[in-house]
Every structure is written in C-alpha cells, then in structure tokens.
Amino acid sequence: MKDRLVTLIGGGGFFGRYVAQELLRAGARVRIAQKRPRDAWFLKPQGGLGQTQFVAADIAQPETLRHAVDGADAVVNLVGILAGNFQAVHVDGARNVAAAAKAAGVEALVHVSAIGADPASASAYGRSKGEGEAAVRGAFPEATILRPSILFGREDAFVNRFAGMIAAAPVVPVLRAGVKFQPAYVADAAQAVVAALADPGQHGGQLYELGGPDVISMGALHRWIADAIGRKPHFLELPDSVGAILASLPGTPITQDQWRMLQQDNVVAPGAKGFAALGITPTPLAAVAPGWLVRFRRHGRFGRLGAA
Numbered sequence: 001m002k003d004r005l006v007t008l009i010g011g012g013g014f015f016g017r018y019v020a021q022e023l024l025r026a027g028a029r030v031r032i033a034q035k036r037p038r039d040a041w042f043l044k045p046q047g048g049l050g051q052t053q054f055v056a057a058d059i060a061q062p063e064t065l066r067h068a069v070d071g072a073d074a075v076v077n078l079v080g081i082l083a084g085n086f087q088a089v090h091v092d093g094a095r096n097v098a099a100a101a102k103a104a105g106v107e108a109l110v111h112v113s114a115i116g117a118d119p120a121s122a123s124a125y126g127r128s129k130g131e132g133e134a135a136v137r138g139a140f141p142e143a144t145i146l147r148p149s150i151l152f153g154r155e156d157a158f159v160n161r162f163a164g165m166i167a168a169a170p171v172v173p174v175l176r177a178g179v180k181f182q183p184a185y186v187a188d189a190a191q192a193v194v195a196a197l198a199d200p201g202q203h204g205g206q207l208y209e210l211g212g213p214d215v216i217s218m219g220a221l222h223r224w225i226a227d228a229i230g231r232k233p234h235f236l237e238l239p240d241s242v243g244a245i246l247a248s249l250p251g252t253p254i255t256q257d258q259w260r261m262l263q264q265d266n267v268v269a270p271g272a273k274g275f276a277a278l279g280i281t282p283t284p285l286a287a288v289a290p291g292w293l294v295r296f297r298r299h300g301r302f303g304r305l306g307a308a
Contacts, residue, residue, distance in 0.1 A: 001194065001198055004029065005074075007031045008031065009033050009065070009075065011034065011043070011076075012034055012037075014153065020046065029053070030051065030053070031052075041054065059077075059079055062096045066103070068100070070104060073106060074107055074197045076193055077098075077136075080114070083258075086124050090131070091131045091132045094136050098135065098136040098143060102140045108204060109142070110144045110193050111146070112148070113133050115147045115211070116261065124257050144206055146189070147209045149211040150182075151184055153185065159225065159289060163228075166226050171233060171234045175238055176218050176243060177222075179266075180266070180267055182214070182215050184210050184282060185282065185288060191278075191280050208273050208274055212285065223235065224286075247259035
C-alpha cells in the first residue's frame, strides 16, 4: 500500500478513522472525503507531512465525488446511516460512489455494507443495504463488499451505550434478550479493508461477512458488560409485545425499523467467507473492551470491581 492514494468516503466516522490509521501505518496516502472535512481534521497527526488530504464531498452530488476520487488508486465507501433516507444514502449514494470510482479508473473499490443486507429484508435498513450492494455491483463489478456485524471499539455507540445505561440505572430494560450478535473489533475490520485493497486480484468481486470469535445474545451482552464494570443492576427482559409498543412510540431510543432488524440474529451466515479468508484472526470482546469500559466503573479507573 505504500504511496498509493486511497480515498475514504466518510473517512472521519467511527469505522473510517480506524481504516485511515491502518492505511497510514501501511504507508498509503489517505484522502478523507466527506461533507464537513474539518470534522476529520483530528486525523492529521496520525500520518506524516502531506500524507493525509481532506476534501468536501457529498454522495448525493456526483460532481463532488468525481473530484474526491480523481487520481486515487483505490476508494472505500464507509457512509451509512441507521435512520433517515436509506434510499438516498445506501442505494443511490453507493451507486454514485461506485460509478465515480469506475469512471476514474481506480484499481480497487471496497464497499462497506452490513450483515443482514437483503433486498427482501423486513427492515428498510436491511433492504437498502441489499439494494445498495446490487447497485455497487452494477456500476463496479470488481468491488469488494464487506458485511461487518456490530462493530465495537473505544468510541462505539453500541457497547458504550449499554455500559452507560447499566452504570446509571438500578433497573435496566433489555429488548430482544435472546437475539444473537457476533460483534467484531473495529480495528480488525479496518485491517480487513486494507487487506482487500492490497490485493484486488484476489479479493475483487468477493463478499466477506465479518464477525468476531464470539456469538453472544443481547441479554448475555448486558450481563457481561455489567460484570466488566462492576455493576449489579436488575435486568428486566421485556417481552416482544412491550418492545413492539415502545418502538412504535415517538421519542423512544429505538425505531420501528430497528425493532424489525432485531427480529433476526446478526451473525455470519453459514459457509460465508470472513476474516480468515483475509488472513485476519478476530479479537474477542473481552480482550480489549475492559480497557476503555473502566470509565463506567464506580470511581472510574480508581474503582475496584465488586465495589459498586
């Protein structure tokens, strides 16, 4: 990857920052392209002088994408949303990125999708992800598609969100306690992106599902987090009838579409290619998360487990 120019569409986000760091360590030149480039300026110190560029780009405006990918050797589309106009972002926007990459003659395109992507999904999110994959394939057939499960990391909005709830309340409601996840460490997923870019001859046109080494239920995840931060709340596992009502109400922390997503396990499909095919050994949640979850302990880093 040394000296190759890689454009990261949405490179300043949670996943994008890790991809940028992996690329910079590999000696690549990185161009961060997003609506507000200044939001990604924190990445400047990660590379050497002139190793990182920042440009304004909007996936809904193809002319900005043409500028963003001009001269690039590879492109990664990291843009995704959990609520809003899925068609505009996951389908039309993904197609725009792929078309711009193809027109620019880039060597490799990595499109980040998600486990559960399926044009026939009951959720609008899952349908849009599936339709987006098809749109990318139509515009850039040699693209590598990565479908990560839930990504965890120091800045994530998944494990940290639950940890904050557990630390703050004596009673914690749990929706869909039995649904299963296969969370993947964000740094491993970033390495997967770099591996795919480094060898488009092998990985181009392929689809990989990225799940960590552990499959865990929603209820078990809550209990593991509580143990990791030394908290002992009462977990109230809500029946689906109550969860469905909550999802239908305005102002609740879950939307109806997210509720539909929770009806299916978020795990790697049987027989799917994954981390191993990219030469990566995934990291267990328990190996890294306690290091940053310490701030949710009573008295923080100076607290002791079991003292809550």
